[in-house]
Amino acid sequence: MDGSVTPVQETGLAAGPIVVEARNLRKVFTPQDGNPPVVAVEDVSFQIRRGEFTVLLGPSGCGKSTTLYMIGGFEKVSGGELMLHGKPVAGPGPDRGIVFQDFVLFPWRTVLGNIMFGLEMMRRFDRAEIRARAEHYVQHLGLAGFENAYPSTLSGGMKQRIAIARTLATEPEFMLMDEPFAALDAQTRDRLIADLSRIAGEQNTTFVFVTHDVREAIRLADRIIVFSPRPSRVVQSIQVTLPRPRDSYDPRLLEIDRELRSLIGRHAPDDPAS
Amino acid sequence: MSGAASMAGHARGRWRPSRNICIGAASVGTVLLLWQTMSSLGVVPTVLLPGPVTLARQAVVLAGQGGAVPFQLEHDITLTMVRLLGGFACAVALAVPLGVISALWPPAGKLLQPVFAVLMAVPAIAIVPILMLITGIGNATDVTVVIFTAFVPIAVYVHEGVKLVDRRYYWTARSFGTRPVDVFRHILLPGIAVPLIAGLRMGMGYAWRSLIATESLTALSGGLGYSIFQAAQFFDTRTIYLYMVVIALLGFGIEALFRHAERRTAIRWGVIASGGSQ
Numbered sequence: 417m418d419g420s421v422t423p424v425q426e427t428g429l430a431a432g433p434i435v436v437e438a439r440n441l442r443k444v445f446t447p448q449d450g451n452p453p454v455v456a457v458e459d460v461s462f463q464i465r466r467g468e469f470t471v472l473l474g475p476s477g478c479g480k481s482t483t484l485y486m487i488g489g490f491e492k493v494s495g496g497e498l499m500l501h502g503k504p505v506a507g508p509g510p511d512r513g514i515v516f517q518d519f520v521l522f523p524w525r526t527v528l529g530n531i532m533f534g535l536e537m538m539r540r541f542d543r544a545e546i547r548a549r550a551e552h553y554v555q556h557l558g559l560a561g562f563e564n565a566y567p568s569t570l571s572g573g574m575k576q577r578i579a580i581a582r583t584l585a586t587e588p589e590f591m592l593m594d595e596p597f598a599a600l601d602a603q604t605r606d607r608l609i610a611d612l613s614r615i616a617g618e619q620n621t622t623f624v625f626v627t628h629d630v631r632e633a634i635r636l637a638d639r640i641i642v643f644s645p646r647p648s649r650v651v652q653s654i655q656v657t658l659p660r661p662r663d664s665y666d667p668r669l670l671e672i673d674r675e676l677r678s679l680i681g682r683h684a685p686d687d688p689a690s
Numbered sequence: 691m692s693g694a695a696s697m698a699g700h701a702r703g704r705w706r707p708s709r710n711i712c713i714g715a716a717s718v719g720t721v722l723l724l725w726q727t728m729s730s731l732g733v734v735p736t737v738l739l740p741g742p743v744t745l746a747r748q749a750v751v752l753a754g755q756g757g758a759v760p761f762q763l764e765h766d767i768t769l770t771m772v773r774l775l776g777g778f779a780c781a782v783a784l785a786v787p788l789g790v791i792s793a794l795w796p797p798a799g800k801l802l803q804p805v806f807a808v809l810m811a812v813p814a815i816a817i818v819p820i821l822m823l824i825t826g827i828g829n830a831t832d833v834t835v836v837i838f839t840a841f842v843p844i845a846v847y848v849h850e851g852v853k854l855v856d857r858r859y860y861w862t863a864r865s866f867g868t869r870p871v872d873v874f875r876h877i878l879l880p881g882i883a884v885p886l887i888a889g890l891r892m893g894m895g896y897a898w899r900s901l902i903a904t905e906s907l908t909a910l911s912g913g914l915g916y917s918i919f920q921a922a923q924f925f926d927t928r929t930i931y932l933y934m935v936v937i938a939l940l941g942f943g944i945e946a947l948f949r950h951a952e953r954r955t956a957i958r959w960g961v962i963a964s965g966g967s968q
Contacts, residue, residue, distance in 0.1 A: 488861070488865060489864075490861045490864075507864070508861065508864040508865045509865070509867060510865065510866055510867035512865055513865055513866075514861060514862060514865045516858060520856060520858045520859065520862055522859070522877075522880070523959040523960065523961050524880040524881075524883065524955070524959050525880075533863075533866065533876070534866035536876075537863065537866040537867060537868040537869075537872055537876070538866065538867060539869075566958065566959050566960055567960075568959060568960025568961065569960060583865075586866060588865075
C-alpha cells in the first residue's frame with residue numbers, strides 16, 4: 417500500500433566506507449590436461465561497504481563463488497583489480513573467514529574442537545580463554561549439549577551451525593559464505609536464515625554471502641549484487657532497507673522478489689546451449 | 691525399541707566383555723578342546739599332533755631353561771620382534787616423508803610413483819637371495835626385508851591419503867592464519883590418519899609374514915622363523931607347534947593394535963562405517 421517508498425534503491429547512498437572493490441575482475445581457469453581455458457568470471461565490478469550484509473546473487477555458473485574465493489584469496493585474480501582496503505588481495509588471511517556449502521568441518525575434531533580450531537591457530541589466547549570464547553559461540557549457535565560429539569553424527573543443519581561458529585569465533589572482519597544453506601532442507605534453512613540475520617545484526621562483521629536463492633538473498637541482505645551468467649557480469653547492485661527480522665511473506669519482500677526475478681530473467685541467455 | 695536395546699548393550703559394554711569377544715573365546719576354546727581330545731585319544735599320533743597341554747609344558751621348558759635346550763623361546767621372540775619393530779620404524783621413517791613429498795610436489799610424484807608401482811609388484815622373498823649375497827645370512831637381510839616389505843604399502847597409502855585431503859581444509863586453516871607447521875600437524879596428519887593406519891597395518895602384515903619366511907633362510911640369524919625350521923630338522927614337533935602358536939598369537943596381537951588404532955580414529959570420527967554407529 418505504501419507505494420511512495422520503494423525499498424529497492426540504486427547504490428550510492430550507502431553508510432560505511434568501501435572495503436572491497438572489484439574493477440573489471442576476471443578469472444580464467446587453465447586445465448592441466450590441455451583442455452581449453454574456462455572463463456569463470458568475465459568482467460565483474462562491484463563495491464562492498466563495511467558492515468553491510470552483501471549478497472552475491474545469480475544462477476549457477478555465473479562466477480559468484482569464484483568471485484568469493486578470490487576475495488578470500490584462495491583463487492588468484494586473472495585480470496582486472498580486486499582491492500581489499502585499497503590494496504590488491506594477496507592470499508588468504510585471518511581477517512576473512514570462510515563458510516562452505518558442504519561445511520568442510522574437521523571430522524577428527526569434536527564440535528567444540530572444531531570451534532576452537534581458529535582460536536588455537538591464532539596463538540593469541542591461553543587455553544581457558546580459547547575454551548570460553550568457543551563455549552560462547554556454542555551457546556550463540558544453539559549447539560549446547562553437542563560439544564563433545566563428532567560432526568559425522570550430526571545433521572546438516574547442525575554441521576552448518578558448527579562451521580559458522582568456527583568462523584565467527586575468531587571474529588574476522590569478513591564472513592565469506594558460499595551457498596551455506598543450499599544443501600539443507602526448507603525448515604532448517606528457514607531457521608538458519610533467521611538466526612544468521614540476528615547474528616549479523618549483533619556482529620561487527622561484513623558478510624559476503626553467495627546464493628542463487630532470491631528469497632534467501634532478500635531476507636538477509638543490506639545489499640544485493642546481481643550477477644548474470646555467460647558472460648558473467650554484474651547486472652545491478654541494489655540496496656534492501658526492509659526492517660529486520662524479515663518475514664518471507666511480507667508483501668514488500670515479495671515485491672523485491674518479483675523485481676529481482678524479472679531482472680535476472682532479462683539477463684538469462686535465450687538459448688542455454690549457445 | 692532396538693535403539694534402547696543397543697544403548698543398554700553399550701552401557702553394559704563398559705564392564706562386561708562384548709558379545710563378540712565371548713563368541714570368539716568360545717570358538718577358540720572349542721578348537722582347543724577338540725584338539726586336546728584328538729591328541730589324548732590318539733586319533734592322530736601325538737608326535738604329529740601334540741595336544742595343547744603338551745605345548746604348554748613345552749613352553750615352560752623352552753622359556754625357563756636358559757641355554758640348556760637348543761630352542762630358546764624368549765630369545766627367539768626378542769630377536770624377531772626387535773627386527774620387526776626396528777625395520778618397521780625405519781620403513782615408516784622413509785615411507786611417510788616420501789609419500790608426503792611425492793603427493794605434494796609433482797616432480798617428485800612423477801619420479802617416485804613408478805618406483806612404488808614396481809616395488810609393489812615384487813614379492814619380498816624374491817629379493818632375499820641377492821640380499822643374502824650382499825649383506826650375508828644374518829640380521830641385515832632380515833631387517834632389510836622388513837624395511838622393503840613395509841615401505842611400499844605405507845608410502846603408497848600416504849601418497850594417496852595426502853592427495854585425497856580436501857584442499858578446502860587448507861583454505862580453512864589458512865583463513866585462520868595457520869602457520870605451516872600447524873597446517874602439517876593439525877590438518878595434514880589427521881587428514882591422512884585413516885589411510886596412514888591402513889597402510890601401516892598392511893605394511894606390518896606383509897613385513898611380519900616376510901620376516902618369518904626370511905628368518906628360515908638366514909641361518910646365522912636365529913629368531914622364530916629360523917627356530918621353527920630348525921625344529922623340523924630334529925623332527926621336534928612339539929617345538930614346531932609351540933612356535934606356530936606363538937607366531938599366531940604375536941600376529942594376532944599386532945593386528946589388534948591396528949584395529950584399536952582404527953577404532954580410535956576412522957570409526958570414532960565416523961569417516962568409515964563401524965557397522966551401525968548411526
